Amino acid sequence: MRGFSLVLRRELALSWAGGGGPVLALGFYLAMASLLPLALGADPARMVAVAPGFAWLVLALASLLSLERMFERDFEDGALDLIALGPAPLEMTALAKGLAQWAAITGPLAVLAPIVVVALGAPLSLAPIVVTCGLIGGLSFCFLGGVGASLSLGSRRGGVLIALIVLPLFTPPVIFGAGAIEAFGAALDWRAPLLLLCAYSLAATALCPFAMAAAARNALS
Amino acid sequence: MITAISIESLAVARGDRALISGFNLTLDAGEAVALAGRNGAGKTSLLRAVAGLIRPSAGRVVFHGEDGEIAAEDAVARDAHLIGHQDGLKLSRTAWDEALFQAEWTGGTTASARAACARLGLGKLLGLQVRKLSAGQRRRLALARLAASPRSLWLLDEPMAPLDRDQRGVFGQLMAEHLAGGGLILAAAHDPLPIAARPIEVGGGENAG
Numbered sequence: 169m170r171g172f173s174l175v176l177r178r179e180l181a182l183s184w185a186g187g188g189g190p191v192l193a194l195g196f197y198l199a200m201a202s203l204l205p206l207a208l209g210a211d212p213a214r215m216v217a218v219a220p221g222f223a224w225l226v227l228a229l230a231s232l233l234s235l236e237r238m239f240e241r242d243f244e245d246g247a248l249d250l251i252a253l254g255p256a257p258l259e260m261t262a263l264a265k266g267l268a269q270w271a272a273i274t275g276p277l278a279v280l281a282p283i284v285v286v287a288l289g290a291p292l293s294l295a296p297i298v299v300t301c302g303l304i305g306g307l308s309f310c311f312l313g314g315v316g317a318s319l320s321l322g323s324r325r326g327g328v329l330i331a332l333i334v335l336p337l338f339t340p341p342v343i344f345g346a347g348a349i350e351a352f353g354a355a356l357d358w359r360a361p362l363l364l365l366c367a368y369s370l371a372a373t374a375l376c377p378f379a380m381a382a383a384a385r386n387a388l389s
Numbered sequence: 390m391i392t393a394i395s396i397e398s399l400a401v402a403r404g405d406r407a408l409i410s411g412f413n414l415t416l417d418a419g420e421a422v423a424l425a426g427r428n429g430a431g432k433t434s435l436l437r438a439v440a441g442l443i444r445p446s447a448g449r450v451v452f453h454g455e456d457g458e459i460a461a462e463d464a465v466a467r468d469a470h471l472i473g474h475q476d477g478l479k480l481s482r483t484a485w486d487e488a489l490f491q492a493e494w495t496g497g498t499t500a501s502a503r504a505a506c507a508r509l510g511l512g513k514l515l516g517l518q519v520r521k522l523s524a525g526q527r528r529r530l531a532l533a534r535l536a537a538s539p540r541s542l543w544l545l546d547e548p549m550a551p552l553d554r555d556q557r558g559v560f561g562q563l564m565a566e567h568l569a570g571g572g573l574i575l576a577a578a579h580d581p582l583p584i585a586a587r588p589i590e591v592g593g594g595e596n597a598g
Contacts (some may be wrong), residue, residue: 171494181486182481182482185481185482244475245475246474246476247478249440249475249477250477250494252441252442253466253469388442388443389443
């Protein structure tokens, strides 16, 4: 447990202090949101119809941005050797890395998402469901992303490879999250898709650390 | 606590190439072994195999404790230090943050980390970012965890390469104290170690077979 908190603190410090992490993702998100009206034209009705789904999809994309640094930096500078010889098993470290990624990247994105959705013209009443989906779905983005990041260890241009590995796995959370937001907006039953999103995220959180650790061990050997 | 290790007919392959085969070695408490061999002979792979980072293609490494054999994973996770070619330091963090993490991660405390840094002459550098340190200073920062957290088995891969003469002396003292306290050292080094060590040749290499 001590090892877990040590590595979690380190990961958080690295992603917040190193700059780039959250700022980059938030900047990307805002830039995409401001490009949307330019691409769609000035018709507010069309914007309102598209905004929630768009915000959700871009959140998924923005969470890809700093995945490359999740394992690659530790692998390149030798810290992964040290981490592999520590008190916590690599699975625990992978869990800490995923949670740190969530706290530093998708968490802030989930808080920004409702602001973007409302700014694009959607009703304020959508804000709670957008935050909820962002925070819950963000977990699955981080952990599935972590699997991609660890699988691409040691390859050149890992970033592109990560996106190719991970994006297909993003399909279920993107569908469930968008479904929940849309149903909520239309005053339909939004609980079912939200619960499915919860289930998917919890499964990803529970299972992905094992895959990440196995891939990291393979890269070290 | 590891009191002895025995490497039994170990074989390590990298890709299709067999680097080491039939390697035997016994290392007892208070003993140091210096691995010599050409570039590419497999010294680093041997150390990483002992650390459990590489799965050997044959043979095994047995760790003995006071009460008999210890499972390799436990032995390495609790009681071995590996100093590799890379120092495992984050350039953007301060020297102290990194030294403290490395020490705590391997079982040391804030006080022991501070004492170890002072011992290695890092006192004035601790506030600096790692990127501002020289190669020798970074290596000393990584070596600080050897002194900061007591672990029996030291696996050292060219530990002194970037160190100057004075620092080699300090490091030699550290190693001598470690051995006197019943520690074990397995080091790959081209330069002679500043302590009495049993030389072992690791075969193979670029020009062999």
